Amino acid sequence: MRNKSSRRLPPISNWPDWSFFLIFFLYALGIGLLVQLVLVPHVFPAWNAGEGLLVGLDSRSFHRLAVEQAHKIASEGWQAWLLAPKDQPVAGIASAFYAAFTPHPWVLLPLNAFLHALAAWVLFKILHLFLENRIQAFLA
16 A cells, blocks of 8 residues: 555745646646636626727737738738737737737737746745745745
């Protein structure tokens, strides 16, 4: 019979650094999907400007511009892609994802989660330089 303690996860102090990045990534991706696909359209429909975007923000105009450019890429090829259509690099980056996958804002959530996870992981590493305890650095 196996000892129950042998089935436990190793303590957080023994986790590899990439596991913290993965935790941050999955957290940011999960919250992003929850907000954009569930909360905004179904719990707070008055705030929904369509596609899980919030009313009153410039994200709707960026989305519209990115969709237009994604359709242009689909019809004319990647040479039609511009980094900053109408001086909006956010729409240019979004249009590349829209053209490669599908023209819906949720396709940007993995990129957003990656950037948030990278920032959180770097902050964790910096805090770990000052705090000996990895749990304290993680919670901070």
